[in-house]
Amino acid sequence: MNFESHSMTLKLWDRSTTIEALDAAVAQVALKANVSKDQVRVIRSGPQVFTVGLANNASSNLLAG
Numbered sequence: 001m002n003f004e005s006h007s008m009t010l011k012l013w014d015r016s017t018t019i020e021a022l023d024a025a026v027a028q029v030a031l032k033a034n035v036s037k038d039q040v041r042v043i044r045s046g047p048q049v050f051t052v053g054l055a056n057n058a059s060s061n062l063l064a065g
Contacts, residue, residue, distance in 0.1 A: 006033040007053030009045065025052040 012018050030037045041055045
């Protein structure tokens with residue numbers, strides 16, 4: 001797992017835990033960024049690799065607030 005500001009990259013090996021791991025990552029990013037989970041996106045960035053971070057509109061709201 002790799003953290004950068006308000007995003008993280010995860011490499012998930014066990015397919016049976018993918019949903020739970022991504023749900024936990026979304027919750028973690030939302031908590032750290034002080035936004036709702038609806039403002040966090042998940043992008044598949046490679047085989048078994050996912051990037052979880054703020055959606056574009058959420059990051060601009062963070063800068064404005």
